Amino acid sequence: xxxxxxxxxxxxxxxxxxxxxxxxxxxxxxxxxxxxxxxxxxxxxxxxxxxxxxxxxxxxxxxxxxxxxxxxxxxxxxxxxxxxxxxxxxxxxxxxxxxxxxxxxxxxxxxxxxxxxxxxxxxxxxxxxxxxxxxxxxxxxxxxxxxxxxxxxxxxxxxxxxxxxxxxxxxxxxxxxxxxxxxxxxxxxxxxxxxxxxxxxxxxxxxxxxxxxxxxxxxxxxxxxxxxxxxxxxxxxxxxxxxxxxxxxxxxxxxxxxxxxxxxxxxxxxxxxxxxxxxxxxxxxxxxxxxxxxxxxxxxxxxxxxxxxxxxxxxxxxxxxxxxxxxxxxxxxxxxxxxxxxxxxxxxxxxxxxxxxxxxxxxxxxxxxxxxxxxxxxxxxxxxxxxxxxxxxxxxxxxxxxxxxxxxxxxxxxxxxxxxxxxxxxxxxxxxxxxxxxxxxxxxxxxxxxxxxxxxxxxxxxxxxxxxxxxxxxxxxxxxxxxxxxxxxx
Amino acid sequence: xxxxxxxxxxxxxxxxxxxxxxxxxxxxxxxxxxxxxxxxxxxxxxxxxxxxxxxxxxxxxxxxxxxxxxxxxxxxxxxxxxxxxxxxxxxxxxxxxxxxxxxxxxxxxxxxxxxxxxxxxxxxxxxxxxxxxxxxxxxxxxxxxxxxxxxxxxxxxxxxxxxxxxxxxxxxxxxxxxxxxxxxxxxxxxxxxxxxxxxxxxxxxxxxxxxxxxxxxxxxxxxxxxxxxxxxxxxxxxxxxxxxxxxxxxxxxxxxxxxxxxxxxxxxxxxxxxxxxxxxxxxxxxxxxxxxxxxxxxxxxxxxxxxxxxxxxxxxxxxxxxxxxxxxxxxxxxxxxxxxxxxxxxxxxxxxxxxxxxxxxxxxxxxxxxxxxxxxxxxxxxxxxxxxxxxxxxxxxxxxxxxxxxxxxxxxxxxxxxxxxxxxxxxxxxxxxxxxxxxxxxxxxxxxxxxxxxxxxxxxxxxxxxxxxxxxxxxxxxxx
Numbered sequence: 001x002x003x004x005x006x007x008x009x010x011x012x013x014x015x016x017x018x019x020x021x022x023x024x025x026x027x028x029x030x031x032x033x034x035x036x037x038x039x040x041x042x043x044x045x046x047x048x049x050x051x052x053x054x055x056x057x058x059x060x061x062x063x064x065x066x067x068x069x070x071x072x073x074x075x076x077x078x079x080x081x082x083x084x085x086x087x088x089x090x091x092x093x094x095x096x097x098x099x100x101x102x103x104x105x106x107x108x109x110x111x112x113x114x115x116x117x118x119x120x121x122x123x124x125x126x127x128x129x130x131x132x133x134x135x136x137x138x139x140x141x142x143x144x145x146x147x148x149x150x151x152x153x154x155x156x157x158x159x160x161x162x163x164x165x166x167x168x169x170x171x172x173x174x175x176x177x178x179x180x181x182x183x184x185x186x187x188x189x190x191x192x193x194x195x196x197x198x199x200x201x202x203x204x205x206x207x208x209x210x211x212x213x214x215x216x217x218x219x220x221x222x223x224x225x226x227x228x229x230x231x232x233x234x235x236x237x238x239x240x241x242x243x244x245x246x247x248x249x250x251x252x253x254x255x256x257x258x259x260x261x262x263x264x265x266x267x268x269x270x271x272x273x274x275x276x277x278x279x280x281x282x283x284x285x286x287x288x289x290x291x292x293x294x295x296x297x298x299x300x301x302x303x304x305x306x307x308x309x310x311x312x313x314x315x316x317x318x319x320x321x322x323x324x325x326x327x328x329x330x331x332x333x334x335x336x337x338x339x340x341x342x343x344x345x346x347x348x349x350x351x352x353x354x355x356x357x358x359x360x361x362x363x364x365x366x367x368x369x370x371x372x373x374x375x376x377x378x379x380x381x382x383x384x385x386x387x388x389x390x391x392x393x394x395x396x397x398x399x400x401x402x403x404x405x406x407x408x409x410x411x412x413x414x415x416x417x418x419x420x421x422x423x424x425x426x427x428x429x430x431x432x433x434x435x436x437x438x439x440x441x442x443x444x445x446x447x448x449x450x451x452x453x454x455x456x457x458x459x460x461x462x463x464x465x466x467x468x469x470x471x472x473x474x475x476x477x478x479x480x481x482x483x484x485x486x487x488x489x490x
Numbered sequence: 491x492x493x494x495x496x497x498x499x500x501x502x503x504x505x506x507x508x509x510x511x512x513x514x515x516x517x518x519x520x521x522x523x524x525x526x527x528x529x530x531x532x533x534x535x536x537x538x539x540x541x542x543x544x545x546x547x548x549x550x551x552x553x554x555x556x557x558x559x560x561x562x563x564x565x566x567x568x569x570x571x572x573x574x575x576x577x578x579x580x581x582x583x584x585x586x587x588x589x590x591x592x593x594x595x596x597x598x599x600x601x602x603x604x605x606x607x608x609x610x611x612x613x614x615x616x617x618x619x620x621x622x623x624x625x626x627x628x629x630x631x632x633x634x635x636x637x638x639x640x641x642x643x644x645x646x647x648x649x650x651x652x653x654x655x656x657x658x659x660x661x662x663x664x665x666x667x668x669x670x671x672x673x674x675x676x677x678x679x680x681x682x683x684x685x686x687x688x689x690x691x692x693x694x695x696x697x698x699x700x701x702x703x704x705x706x707x708x709x710x711x712x713x714x715x716x717x718x719x720x721x722x723x724x725x726x727x728x729x730x731x732x733x734x735x736x737x738x739x740x741x742x743x744x745x746x747x748x749x750x751x752x753x754x755x756x757x758x759x760x761x762x763x764x765x766x767x768x769x770x771x772x773x774x775x776x777x778x779x780x781x782x783x784x785x786x787x788x789x790x791x792x793x794x795x796x797x798x799x800x801x802x803x804x805x806x807x808x809x810x811x812x813x814x815x816x817x818x819x820x821x822x823x824x825x826x827x828x829x830x831x832x833x834x835x836x837x838x839x840x841x842x843x844x845x846x847x848x849x850x851x852x853x854x855x856x857x858x859x860x861x862x863x864x865x866x867x868x869x870x871x872x873x874x875x876x877x878x879x880x881x882x883x884x885x886x887x888x889x890x891x892x893x894x895x896x897x898x899x900x901x902x903x904x905x906x907x908x909x910x911x912x913x914x915x916x917x918x919x920x921x922x923x924x925x926x927x928x929x930x931x932x933x934x935x936x937x938x939x940x941x942x943x944x945x946x947x948x949x950x951x952x953x954x955x956x957x958x959x960x961x962x963x964x965x966x967x968x969x970x
Contacts (some may be wrong), residue, residue, distance in 0.1 A: 028854070033877065069942045069950070077954040099897035108891070110898055115880060117903070194904065206691050213687035216680060216699065218908045223694070236931045246938055284940040294940045386931075395926055399593060402925030410586075411927035416577040417588050422595070422922040423672065427696040429923065442910070444898035445876065448888035450717045458727055459765035459775035461547035469547060473555035473894075474562075 011180055016187040019176065023119045023146040026173045032116060032144040038090060041141045041170055042083045045134060048169040049080050055161060056130055062157035063129060064252065065297035065331075071130075074251070078413070079134040085415060085432060086142040093142065093436045096445070103480070104472060109447045114440040116144035117218075118194030123185065123208070125200045126299055127255045127353075129155035132222075133162055136197045137175070139435025145195075146174040150188055152200075153181040154299060193217050195439060199257075201351075202424055220428030220438050223421055224257040224351050225378030225401075229408065230368040230394070231265040231273055232385035240384040240406075241276035244357075245284060247382070247408025249335045253296040254355045255303075258380040258402075258409050261352050263359040264368035270361050274337060277357075278322050281335055290325045290334040298331045298354060307333055307354040310347040316358070323355075343371075365390065369397045376424035377401075382408050401425050491665065497654065498626070498669055501597050504651045505624040510594065516568060519619045519648055523561045523612060526647040527554050533643070534608055537635040541607060542733060543778035543812075552732060553608040556894070560613050563896050563913060564620045571620065571917045574926070582935075582953055587928040592921040594622035595696075596672030601663070601686070602629040603677040604780055605736045605834075607636035610700075614675045615653070617916025623673070624652040628666060630678075631659040632780055671695050673920060677738075679832075680905055687908075698909030698919050701902050702738035702832050703859030707889070708849045708875070709746040709754065710866035721865040721887070722757040726765060728863065728889025730816050734777040735836040736784075739861045739883075739890055742833050745849040748842040755818060755840070759803055762816050771813050779812040779835065788814055788835040791828040800839075847871070850878050858882075858904035863889050882906050 031037055049056070053076055060071040086093075096111040120140050124133040133151050140147045149166065151159040163177040178184055189196075189211035198208045199222040212219045229244055231237075248260045265273060285292040298304045308326060311317065316338055323336030333355050341348055341358040348358060362368050365385075372381060381400040385391060391405055401421035404411045412419055412431070420429030430438045471479030509515060527534065534554060538544040544553075572592065579588040598618050602611035611627050618625045627644075629637040641655040656662065667674075667689035676686045677700040690697050707725055712718045728741040746754050766773040779785045789807060792798055797819065798805075804817030819839045822828050828839060843849060846866075853862065860882040864875050872886055882902040885892045892898055893912075901910025911919045937949035945964070952960040 030878070067942065069947055072947070073950050073954065077951065081954055099895075101895055101897065104894045105888075105891045108888075108895075110892075110895055112899065113876060118880075202694060205694060209691035209694065210688050213684050213691055216684055216687065216701070216905060216908065221694065239931045239934055242934075242939055250938075250940070280939075286941070294942055391928070395591065399922070399924065403927070405926070405928040406931055407927070407929040410583060410929065411588070411925050414577070414579050414583070414588055414927065416579070417925040417927065418590060418923055419925070422924070424694055427694065441880065441903040442899055443876075443881065443903070444883035444892055444895075444900065446883070446885045446888070446892040446895060446898065448886060448891065450714075450720045450887060453720055453723075457551075458723065458731065459545075459547075460767070460773060461545045461775045466547050466550060469551050469555065473551070473559055 011178060011184045011187055013187045013190050016178075016191050019148070019178075020119055020191045020193070023148065023174060023176070027116075027119055027146040032141075032146060032174060035090060035094060037171070038141055038144060039087055041175065042087050042090075042138065044169045045138065046080050046083045048165050049076050052161075052165060056158075059157035059161045060130060063126070063155040064255075064299055066252065067294045067296065069294075070250075070252065070296070075128055075131040079131050079138070082135050082138045082415075082431075082435070086138055086436070089433065090142055090436075093433060101446075103477065105446065105448065107449055107451065111445050113443045113445055114143070114436070115443055117439060117441055119146045119148070120195040120197065120439060121148050121150065121188060121191075121193045123150045123196070123198045123200065124152060126152040126154035127252050127257075129158035130162070132199050133158075136199070136430065136435070139430055140197070140439045141175070142436045143439035145439050147176070148188065149175075149177045150185055151177065151179065153179070195220070197430075197438070198222070205426070220430065221421070221426040222257065222419075222428075222430075223379065223424065223426040224353070225376060225421070225425040226261040226348075226351055227258055227378045227380045227382070227400070228368070228372050229260045229263050229382040229384065230365065230372075231263055231269055232365050232383070232387060232390060233266060233269045235384055235386050237269075237272055237276040238280065241273065241280045243384075243407050245277065245280055248357055249281075249285070249295060249355055251409060253298070254357075255296065255299060255353050256409070258412055259353075260357065260382060260408055261378070262348065263357065264362060264371055265359065266363070266365055267361045270339060270359050273359065274321055274339060277337060281322070285335065289323065290327055290332055295332075295335070295355070298333060301331065303354065304328065304331050304333070307352070307356060310350075310352065310354075310356060311336065313346050315345040316341045316347055319358075366393065369394065372398050377422050379421045379425040380404065380409070380411070401429075494656070494665060494669075497656075498597070501624045501626065501652065501654065505594075505596050509649075510619075510624055510652050511622045513569060513572060515649070516619055516622060517565060519653070520561050520565050520568070520616065522647040522649075523616060523619075524558060526643060527557055527612075530639075530643055533639060534636075537639045538608065540635040541604070541633040542736075542780060543776075544733065545775050545777075547775075548732070548777065549608075553606055556609045557612045557616070559894070559896070560616045560912070560916065564616050564917070567914065568620050568917070571914060572622075579927070580956055581958060582956060583929065585930050589926050591924045591926050592621065592917070593924050595920060595922055597624045597626070598673040598675065598920060599666060599671045600625060600627045601674070601676040601678060602627060602637075602640075604630035604632035605733045605738075607633035608640075610677045611640055614677075614911060614916065617911055618675070618920045619653070620917045621920035623920055625654070626666070627653075627655045628663060629655065629657065631657070673697070675911075675919070676700065683907075698901070698911065699907045700738065700900075700909075700911075701860065701905065701907040702834070703857060703881075703902065703906040704742040704832055705739055705859045705861045705863065705881075706849070706853055707741045707744045707863040708846065708865065709744055709750070710846050710864070710868060710871060711747060711750060712865065712867065717867070718753070719757060722754060723761050724865075724887075724889050726758060726761040729838050730762070730765070730776060730836055732890055734779070735838075736777070736780065736834050737890075739893060740834075741838070741863060741889060742859070743829070743839040743841055745841050745843060745846070745852060747846050748844060751820065751840060751842050755802055755820070758818055758838075762803070766816065770816055771808065771811065776816070779814055781812065782809070784835070785809060785812050785814070788833075788837065791826075791831075791833065791835075791837060792817075794823075794826050794828075797822045797826050797828055804836075847874070850874060853879050858902070858906055860902045860906040861885065861892065880904065
């Protein structure tokens with residue numbers, strides 16, 4: 001039972017502060033510690049998804065013209081799966097982990113206890129506004145935290161729906177949603193949180209971390225980058241093309257942090273790849289791809305303008321080999337492929353986050369790795385090849401959040417693999433148990449008895465004690481005996 | 491400034507060349523660290539004596555021994571740590587391989603501290619090297635003899651194209667922080683940590699911050715007098731035994747039931763005398779205060795007349811010798827600075843409560859400390875402390891020893907820090923865990939691709955449930 005927070009008055013710093021205080025008091029009451037509370041919330045999230053699947057699909061369609069299948073599967077099913085996994089494994093995750101102790105602390109026993117951090121803030125983006133709100137809060141709840149969610153105002157239908165659904169289905173004394181834009185986010189960022197989880201871009205990521213620094217709040221930043229796909233020769237281009245399409249236009253029409261941003265390949269492969277892509281694109285989206293209902297639209301006119309600017313730059317406008325059509329009124333841009341764009345073009349210097357796929361050609365396929373490493377580290381990097389040695393080189397040489405070979409984006413769907421970036425693409429990781437860990441403090445606990453007190457520990461210090469100390473610290477059993485004999489001789 | 495730019499540029503080039511990535515290079519550097527502390531043991535003792543008046547036993551126990559242990563542990567385990575870790579991948583993706591491969595961040599910056607100037611610089615260095623990074627160490631200028639030692643001696647043993655020591659004070663630190671690092675490891679105070687993290691935010695540099703806090707020792711009633719003696723002895727060791735209270739995990743204050751206060755004070759005094767003699771200043775077994783700044787800071791804590799009145803033992807000071815006598819205070823006012831800042835010195839407040847269970851609320855009303863110590867045999871109370879308080883670590887019935895357990899993560903939470911190290915955690919804290927997934931071109935999962943239809947939707951729904959039987963049935967039902 002909870003009332004919906006109708007934000008009729010401005011959510012300012014004072015409002016944020018009193019909200020955090022309320023949540024902290026409730027957190028300190030110990031309510032979130034119980035396994036039952038956590039499981040109940042997670043079960044309610046599943047119920048929420050099932051009861052309101054159509055509403056969620058509608059909201060996502062309103063915000064992004066997202067095809068029903070993408071909404072149903074990439075947003076709702078994944079959210080439910082995250083809950084189901086957490087419910088299944090929570091007892092095990094919550095158990096303290098026993099660890100080995102050594103001669104130094106004998107006799108003793110030790111363990112690592114997972115405890116919630118406290119009151120955490122989750123800021124979610126506009127491209128998967130439902131999934132990227134629910135997935136992190138599943139981790140936060142499983143770990144026993146109180147949570148405030150701030151969904152993106154750029155996906156307003158989903159944001160409103162979230163506030164309504166969370167109000168109805170979850171425990172509002174500990175889980176809240178705050179709607180708003182820059183002002184509200186700033187008010188939230190001024191507060192002291194026990195963790196901040198942010199998904200979005202690097203510019204705002206820096207602002208979030210700087211705000212967190214004031215309170216020494218740890219952060220988990222899921223950012224993005226220009227995720228490259230390197231395509232080698234001598235492979236099944238049809239399959240590669242399909243997987244590239246699935247990992248580009250098939251994901252929110254390229255507006256995905258792990259979407260294929262651009263392709264790196266050799267000249268001879270490039271032309272064949274373009275043909276394969278064209279062929280498969282037609283198979284997937286028909287001849288009139290601009291009108292296809294199976295593609296999301298561009299989220300808003302700002303991004304539409306940004307993307308058309310990338311296309312219209314002199315350096316690249318002549319490089320379009322497929323697509324390029326746009327419909328401003330409906331915020332649509334057709335799947336577009338560009339060939340041989342110069343490296344100093346606009347399109348190659350920002351994360352595209354849209355349906356434009358530049359292909360850059362290199363002399364030898366290995367040169368792609370240098371090209372990738374000359375930029376900032378992306379969230380993901382892909383390689384299509386049958387060459388074992390090339391695979392090994394790629395894995396060693398290319399640094400990214402995650403790598404996938406012979407496919408795209410799939411690694412994000414495997415919950416035994418940590419999902420996160422490095423450097424410019426972020427810090428920290430989540431999914432599966434990593435989500436639970438991301439929102440936990442792993443407390444070290446050592447149990448000692450009153451017996452077993454080495455006098456060597458205490459002053460007054462003597463040379464004999466020094467010898468014994470050295471032996472003890474080196475874990476040398478005989479060294480210890482020897483030193484003890486020596487000590488007692490003294 | 492230009493020199494620094496060049497220096498860092500060379501380090502970055504060195505890292506890019508791949509030099510620090512090989513197992514051989516890492517092992518060589520670790521062995522070099524071992525050789526260094528072995529060869530220069532006496533020089534290190536001398537430097538620590540100079541900077542802090544530390545006795546060789548403390549120096550070995552808390553500095554050299556720690557570094558030796560860490561380096562040996564890393565050497566034994568590094569191959570295992572570097573190996574990719576296989577992870578199970580659902581059958582749906584067959585054939586697939588999923589693994590997590592650790593890789594170095596790149597060029598990392600380590601800030602040392604003045605209280606354990608050797609180990610707090612070299613222990614993280616061991617982690618950074620094991621993980622394959624290039625490193626800059628910025629030791630604390632407040633421990634000048636040790637800093638010079640590091641700057642002069644490290645290049646003689648370690649690969650100085652990849653590992654550098656840069657000396658300086660606040661200015662140099664600021665300059666260093668303007669650059670882009672791939673990771674920053676900081677040990678020190680929350681105030682400076684906040685500045686470090688703010689600077690790191692500009693470059694999205696991940697940080698590990700090892701801070702401190704007011705680490706309390708809870709002393710429950712112990713029916714056996716010998717247990718009580720051991721407990722108090724350990725409390726003395728945990729307060730004055732490690733750098734004379736100037737330790738992040740040192741005991742800051744003690745909580746005890748009112749009825750035991752006299753016994754506690756009596757036994758504390760007994761052990762202080764046993765350890766340090768009548769005149770601790772002459773004992774040689776206790777470190778001195780690091781410098782005038784901190785001496786004055788501590789002196790000021792005692793200036794408040796109500797605080798001064800609460801002194802029940804000690805209280806004498808000698809500015810020349812930077813000496814403050816082991817001092818015990820009984821119930822100083824809770825709003826005085828001494829009960830609101832991390833003391834980091836030889837002053838031990840005893841706070842009495844009616845019932846020892848009140849300690850939990852007392853601790854919770856303050857920022858989360860790096861360590862909580864509890865002397866008790868009451869299993870229920872132990873569970874309560876664990877469940878209801880939050881700290882970097884909890885140690886029952888002893889002090890400081892958790893620092894030496896390689897299997898336990900060493901780090902804080904809240905105001906006491908971000909991140910952790912020691913043992914494998916040192917390797918992890920300087921590594922990026924890169925996910926690697928490998929798939930084959932066959933078989934192809936047709937339902938992945940548009941155009942969408944009911945069959946594909948059904949298939950994918952079943953796939954998300956990992957309902958393989960359902961998928962099989964679905965596919966069999968379809969008559970082409």
